[in-house]
Amino acid sequence: MQSPIEFSVIARDDGARAGRLVTGHGEVATPAFMPVGTRAAVKAMAPDELWDMGYRMVLANAYHLAIRPGAELVREMGGVASFMGYRGAVLTDSGGFQAMSLAQINSITDDGIRFRSHLDGSLLMLTPESAVEIQQHLGADIMMALDECTPYPCEHGRALKSLDLTARWAERSHAARISTTQALFGIVQGSVYPDLRKMSAAQITSIAFDGYAVGGLSVGEPKPAMLEMAALSVSMLPADKPRYLMGVGTPADLLAAIAMGFDMFDCVLPTRNARNGSAFTSEGRISIKQAVHARDGRPLDPACDCRPCRTHSRAYLRHLFMSGEILAARALTEHNLHFYANLMRGAQAAIASRTFAAYAKDVAAGWPVKEAAEGA
Amino acid sequence: MQSPIEFSVIARDDGARAGRLVTGHGEVATPAFMPVGTRAAVKAMAPDELWDMGYRMVLANAYHLAIRPGAELVREMGGVASFMGYRGAVLTDSGGFQAMSLAQINSITDDGIRFRSHLDGSLLMLTPESAVEIQQHLGADIMMALDECTPYPCEHGRALKSLDLTARWAERSHAARISTTQALFGIVQGSVYPDLRKMSAAQITSIAFDGYAVGGLSVGEPKPAMLEMAALSVSMLPADKPRYLMGVGTPADLLAAIAMGFDMFDCVLPTRNARNGSAFTSEGRISIKQAVHARDGRPLDPACDCRPCRTHSRAYLRHLFMSGEILAARALTEHNLHFYANLMRGAQAAIASRTFAAYAKDVAAGWPVKEAAEGA
Numbered sequence: 001m002q003s004p005i006e007f008s009v010i011a012r013d014d015g016a017r018a019g020r021l022v023t024g025h026g027e028v029a030t031p032a033f034m035p036v037g038t039r040a041a042v043k044a045m046a047p048d049e050l051w052d053m054g055y056r057m058v059l060a061n062a063y064h065l066a067i068r069p070g071a072e073l074v075r076e077m078g079g080v081a082s083f084m085g086y087r088g089a090v091l092t093d094s095g096g097f098q099a100m101s102l103a104q105i106n107s108i109t110d111d112g113i114r115f116r117s118h119l120d121g122s123l124l125m126l127t128p129e130s131a132v133e134i135q136q137h138l139g140a141d142i143m144m145a146l147d148e149c150t151p152y153p154c155e156h157g158r159a160l161k162s163l164d165l166t167a168r169w170a171e172r173s174h175a176a177r178i179s180t181t182q183a184l185f186g187i188v189q190g191s192v193y194p195d196l197r198k199m200s201a202a203q204i205t206s207i208a209f210d211g212y213a214v215g216g217l218s219v220g221e222p223k224p225a226m227l228e229m230a231a232l233s234v235s236m237l238p239a240d241k242p243r244y245l246m247g248v249g250t251p252a253d254l255l256a257a258i259a260m261g262f263d264m265f266d267c268v269l270p271t272r273n274a275r276n277g278s279a280f281t282s283e284g285r286i287s288i289k290q291a292v293h294a295r296d297g298r299p300l301d302p303a304c305d306c307r308p309c310r311t312h313s314r315a316y317l318r319h320l321f322m323s324g325e326i327l328a329a330r331a332l333t334e335h336n337l338h339f340y341a342n343l344m345r346g347a348q349a350a351i352a353s354r355t356f357a358a359y360a361k362d363v364a365a366g367w368p369v370k371e372a373a374e375g376a
Numbered sequence: 377m378q379s380p381i382e383f384s385v386i387a388r389d390d391g392a393r394a395g396r397l398v399t400g401h402g403e404v405a406t407p408a409f410m411p412v413g414t415r416a417a418v419k420a421m422a423p424d425e426l427w428d429m430g431y432r433m434v435l436a437n438a439y440h441l442a443i444r445p446g447a448e449l450v451r452e453m454g455g456v457a458s459f460m461g462y463r464g465a466v467l468t469d470s471g472g473f474q475a476m477s478l479a480q481i482n483s484i485t486d487d488g489i490r491f492r493s494h495l496d497g498s499l500l501m502l503t504p505e506s507a508v509e510i511q512q513h514l515g516a517d518i519m520m521a522l523d524e525c526t527p528y529p530c531e532h533g534r535a536l537k538s539l540d541l542t543a544r545w546a547e548r549s550h551a552a553r554i555s556t557t558q559a560l561f562g563i564v565q566g567s568v569y570p571d572l573r574k575m576s577a578a579q580i581t582s583i584a585f586d587g588y589a590v591g592g593l594s595v596g597e598p599k600p601a602m603l604e605m606a607a608l609s610v611s612m613l614p615a616d617k618p619r620y621l622m623g624v625g626t627p628a629d630l631l632a633a634i635a636m637g638f639d640m641f642d643c644v645l646p647t648r649n650a651r652n653g654s655a656f657t658s659e660g661r662i663s664i665k666q667a668v669h670a671r672d673g674r675p676l677d678p679a680c681d682c683r684p685c686r687t688h689s690r691a692y693l694r695h696l697f698m699s700g701e702i703l704a705a706r707a708l709t710e711h712n713l714h715f716y717a718n719l720m721r722g723a724q725a726a727i728a729s730r731t732f733a734a735y736a737k738d739v740a741a742g743w744p745v746k747e748a749a750e751g752a
Contacts, residue, residue, distance in 0.1 A: 039695070039696075039699045039701060040692070040695065041696055041699075041701045041703045043701065043702055043703075044702040044703065044706075045703070046683070046687070046703060046706065046707075047687065048683070048687065064699075068695070068698065068699060069670065069691070069694075069695045069698075073670065073671060073691070076671060077671075077673060077689065077691055077692070083689075083691070083692050083695075084692065085687040085688050085689075085692065294445065294449065295449060295452060295453075297453060307422070307424070311422070311423065311424065311461040312461050313453065313459075313461075315445070315449070315453055315459070316416075316453070316459055316460065316461065318445075319415070319416065319444070319445045319459075320415075320417055322444065322445075323415045323417075323444060325415060325417045325419065326419055326420040326702055326705060326706070327417045327419075327420065327421070327422060329702060330420075330422065330702070330706070331422075
């Protein structure tokens with residue numbers, strides 16, 4: 001079967017690469033960050049705002065949407081992008097991670113994950129086949145194979161056993177896909193063990209997925225282990241397919257992962273941090289609740305041209321945050337997503353001009369030592 | 377002293393009038409509805425969105441802003457409009473209503489209202505003089521004199537006594553105003569008693585305020601009493617000054633009050649109802665949480681051209697609301713404020729073409745019987 005997506009690398013700079021991903025809902029320039037729209041909405045944002053910031057693909061969550069409003073309903077409404085009123089592409093995760101982490105009771109068997117809905121307690125079963133079926137109903141441009149995401153820490157024996165399951169589920173996911181317009185990605189696991197990461201990459205890349213993801217990272221392991229496993233995993237992925245690092249990360253993490261050759265990212269950091277009053281700026285992170293901002297007439301980031309930075313002072317944003325106003329969440333989310341979008345645009349341009357290393361260094365130089373060290 | 381605002385009636389149609397109010401922050405077409413931005417933010421909305429919908433004046437609350445972030449801080453930031461990043465005008469209420477209704481402990485003396493802050497319990501005193509001083513610091517284009525808003529029901533003797541206090545406070549408020557760029561309005565009280573409404577109107581209009589408001593309505597009294605008192609009060613206000621009906625109301629209430637000759641309105645209804653899932657439409661009110669909307673691909677109001685109606689289905693909005701997504705509050709608030717802005721634009725045009733009665737009838741004809749009866 002011909003892949004429902006087209007991916008081409010258009011520039012390389014050492015390990016980093018810039019590309020073009022063509023989906024059923026348009027073209028996405030890579031490296032690409034995908035804002036997280038768990039329930040078919042990126043929290044506090046309107047879909048046209050995401051588009052206007054340059055986002056051409058967002059992530060939605062199959063578990064949440066299957067439980068509410070239901071995958072069939074989303075299908076009736078034309079699929080998740082149409083349901084949201086979003087002009088771009090949508091990637092859905094399989095729901096396995098949420099079935100394990102959010103559901104009230106759950107158990108894993110060879111067949112799949114049995115769990116109770118965190119909303120109404122109803123008993124549900126997620127199998128590799130049903131996860132693909134749900135994502136086909138949701139109309140995702142890119143679907144993810146059901147995997148078991150091991151927690152951290154996880155013993156070697158337990159991680160090895162999980163790897164076998166993930167490999168068998170990957171085969172079944174691939175066999176279950178019917179849609180010819182929706183891509184399916186496999187996921188490499190293996191916890192923090194180099195031998196398991198290699199084994200998993202070999203298993204998963206032996207299946208003809210449309211792209212490959214590296215999962216099971218940013219789940220509590222030390223940052224050096226995360227970066228080591230990401231680098232090892234990506235080195236084993238085919239160069240002609242998109243490579244997606246799941247759930248990562250800080251701006252420094254993204255620059256490091258781009259240097260390794262990853263093309264796609266998602267993370268709740270810019271949106272969740274925003275709702276907690278934390279902003280990413282060219283001068284490092286700012287916590288807007290701090291009293292030092294109370295009478296500060298400057299914008300969040302003097303170097304930023306996003307709408308909130310053009311309109312609002314830190315003093316006003318702090319007042320909104322302290323008062324619990326929705327506009328605080330909106331403004332900080334918009335700013336943070338603008339920061340991430342600019343970071344990706346800058347990376348794409350730097351790779352094209354073969355100046356990525358200097359770009360990454362320049363960007364990090366603006367951040368306080370602590371922030372840079374955190375990502376190093 | 378010359379009035380800091382200019383008001384001119386540019387068209388009349390029976391009792392209704394269309395006008396032009398020029399403030400220190402630009403021109404406002406009347407009849408005008410002011411969205412309520414209690415804490416210097418209209419909940420869920422960005423200031424440029426209000427401007428783009430056609431709103432040229434919003435209301436902010438002196439009590440809330442004096443407590444947090446403080447009137448002095450707002451003054452340092454250039455006044456409330458500048459603080460908000462709003463290009464239009466701002467009217468502030470005096471804070472008396474909130475000092476009585478929100479504060480933990482309060483007592484009224486001839487001097488003013490003594491109360492404890494609902495935020496930190498600090499003991500504060502609001503006098504006619506300090507209420508004007510606070511509003512001067514806030515930089516409001518229109519300030520309101522401190523009054524006592526009687527609850528409903530309220531005995532005649534109690535209401536009469538309150539009226540005396542309100543009249544004396546009005547004198548002191550007027551004497552306390554120093555600013556030559558900020559207008560000050562007096563407020564007519566009198567509960568549901570015609571004799572007291574007349575007495576209050578005579579007292580308040582004997583003072584050279586820049587405009588006159590009718591207060592103490594929509595506080596629980598029956599709708600016919602509200603409309604009767606509003607009509608009686610407005611008939612005693614000078615024709616050459618703006619007339620403001622405080623805290624009212626539904627679309628039907630607004631049309632009725634415009635017919636009486638009121639020029640300005642504020643109400644939390646479009647914004648608060650939105651956050652509770654209730655939308656005003658050309659076909660009456662819709663509660664988006666109802667199951668009937670679950671698979672409805674139509675917009676909230678097929679006759680509406682607001683951004684949410686152009687972008688989102690009822691099915692999606694219901695999903696957002698049921699999921700507690702901020703975008704639900706945003707979309708419904710934007711829609712409702714768009715509805716109110718259109719209602720006012722329609723009224724202005726109808727008065728100019730001397731077709732206001734037909735306009736009010738046509739608008740109401742779109743609503744279900746229950747809705748129309750409620751406002752009648």
